Amino acid sequence: MTALFTMTMQPGNKWSAHVGRGKAITLTATGDRANLSALLFHAQDPAERYNMPDTLKAQHTAFLTTGNILMTDQGKALASITEDTVGWHDPLSGYTTRQATDEKYGKTTYQDQRNDWLRSGEENFKVELFRHNLSPRDIGVPVNFFSKVVCELDGTMKYMLQETAARSVTIRTEMDILLVLSNTPHPLDPSGQYPDASIVVSVADAEPVSEMDPCVVHCEENRRAFENTWNAYALLKGAN
Amino acid sequence: MSTFQPVDSPLLTEQAMYEQVIPAGDGWLHDLLPGQVLRIVDMEGNQAVDTLFYSTEDPTDHYSAVRTMTRQGNLYLTTGSTLLAESGRELMRITADTCGRHDTIGGACSAQSNTVRYAHDKLPMHNCRDTFMLMLSQRDEFTKRDLAPNVNFFMNVPVTPEGELTFADGLSAPGRYVELLALAPVTVLISNCPQLNNPCNAYNPTPAKVLIWNAEGVSAHV
Numbered sequence: 001m002t003a004l005f006t007m008t009m010q011p012g013n014k015w016s017a018h019v020g021r022g023k024a025i026t027l028t029a030t031g032d033r034a035n036l037s038a039l040l041f042h043a044q045d046p047a048e049r050y051n052m053p054d055t056l057k058a059q060h061t062a063f064l065t066t067g068n069i070l071m072t073d074q075g076k077a078l079a080s081i082t083e084d085t086v087g088w089h090d091p092l093s094g095y096t097t098r099q100a101t102d103e104k105y106g107k108t109t110y111q112d113q114r115n116d117w118l119r120s121g122e123e124n125f126k127v128e129l130f131r132h133n134l135s136p137r138d139i140g141v142p143v144n145f146f147s148k149v150v151c152e153l154d155g156t157m158k159y160m161l162q163e164t165a166a167r168s169v170t171i172r173t174e175m176d177i178l179l180v181l182s183n184t185p186h187p188l189d190p191s192g193q194y195p196d197a198s199i200v201v202s203v204a205d206a207e208p209v210s211e212m213d214p215c216v217v218h219c220e221e222n223r224r225a226f227e228n229t230w231n232a233y234a235l236l237k238g239a240n
Numbered sequence: 241m242s243t244f245q246p247v248d249s250p251l252l253t254e255q256a257m258y259e260q261v262i263p264a265g266d267g268w269l270h271d272l273l274p275g276q277v278l279r280i281v282d283m284e285g286n287q288a289v290d291t292l293f294y295s296t297e298d299p300t301d302h303y304s305a306v307r308t309m310t311r312q313g314n315l316y317l318t319t320g321s322t323l324l325a326e327s328g329r330e331l332m333r334i335t336a337d338t339c340g341r342h343d344t345i346g347g348a349c350s351a352q353s354n355t356v357r358y359a360h361d362k363l364p365m366h367n368c369r370d371t372f373m374l375m376l377s378q379r380d381e382f383t384k385r386d387l388a389p390n391v392n393f394f395m396n397v398p399v400t401p402e403g404e405l406t407f408a409d410g411l412s413a414p415g416r417y418v419e420l421l422a423l424a425p426v427t428v429l430i431s432n433c434p435q436l437n438n439p440c441n442a443y444n445p446t447p448a449k450v451l452i453w454n455a456e457g458v459s460a461h462v
Binding site: 047051052053054056057058060061062063071073074075076088092093094095097099135136137138139140141150151152153154155156157187188221224225227228 | 304399
């Protein structure tokens with residue numbers, strides 16, 4: 001696949017864009033302890049958005065990897081994870097806040113450090129949402145790509161180190177989406193050192209989805225979510 | 241692994257200033273003042289009480305499942321848990337709990353998620369998100385954007401260390417309750433779940449009860 005678009009997100013960077021249906025977005029980490037927090041919305045109607053509980057319940061999973069899909073609150077397949085060499089992406093832990101960033105890594109300011117000051121997921125999301133006429137009201141649960149959090153039987157959440165350098169995950173868009181990304185630390189990463197992994201974002205045209213697509217056949221629930229998406233697009237499509 | 245210790249409330253039901261039964265499938269929207277205590281009672285056992293919280297002073301600031309979970313480093317809520325809003329604002333603290341398991345990640349059933357989880361022909365069935373939307377539509381300050389992952393009181397959604405998510409039942413029982421202290425002006429939204437598609441409630445949704453006590457020394461009416 002030839003990339004239509006490639007960019008590199010340095011640590012702390014944010015990015016948002018509308019990405020049309022049928023694209024393959026490949027995220028590649030250049031180092032270990034990478035974490036990319038992502039919010040996803042339906043591009044034309046951002047009140048419809050990625051829904052963590054619906055996604056996890058339907059697939060009986062507390063983490064995301066190849067074969068899993070991200071579902072909207074309207075029972076649709078929003079995006080699919082078609083390839084993954086990382087193994088575990090965390091949907092449970094949210095984003096770093098300004099307060100937590102200051103407490104964990106020490107207070108930094110633009111006045112002192114210029115562009116080396118340490119950004120937080122909270123502020124990155126606020127800015128990128130506002131850019132698209134949304135607001136902090138629209139901050140929900142992100143997917144934390146590249147991060148692994150294991151829950152013990154009593155519910156204790158444990159951040160686990162997993163190799164991320166040169167590993168990648170590919171997300172295929174099943175709907176037109178608004179994608180909001182923040183390359184900021186995982187909130188449960190116990191290290192006092194701000195992560196230094198940049199993320200390469202590469203977008204290409206995806207192959208058409210077949211009835212036997214691994215994400216479609218992953219479970220009956222996924223197939224019905226795809227059918228809901230296909231039906232919605234069938235209703236929108238013009239006669240010509 | 242810690243073992244659950246039930247914590248009873250010292251509050252007497254006859255001193256509650258408000259008492260209301262929420263029938264199965266119904267909703268409840270109510271404002272609390274700081275210091276007021278809300279008790280939610282699972283009247284017949286194993287009923288899921290889907291609940292959301294908003295800052296009354298800023299209704300765009302909703303309960304945040306992930307900020308609440310990461311702050312306490314644990315998926316589940318019980319006595320001592322502080323429920324946070326997306327801004328980090330402290331909304332409620334659980335001060336008593338005789339059930340021991342309250343879910344933060346299972347969310348609310350909806351017509352559309354029922355089509356995904358069960359079958360396309362479940363679309364017409366009554367569901368929690370419809371109740372949430374009907375209740376929120378009573379007030380101009382709310383829109384669909386204000387729906388967020390909610391708390392499911394009395395519901396057990398275990399996650400295994402392997403990352404498997406399951407639904408279990410049998411932890412709650414008739415009369416078990418959870419009690420929450422309002423730390424700020426808080427708007428509480430409840431959908432008493434009408435889910436008929438899974439065995440958590442033996443396919444029989446049942447009523448819940450809410451009681452409110454005033455802050456000590458305060459006689460405010462709500």
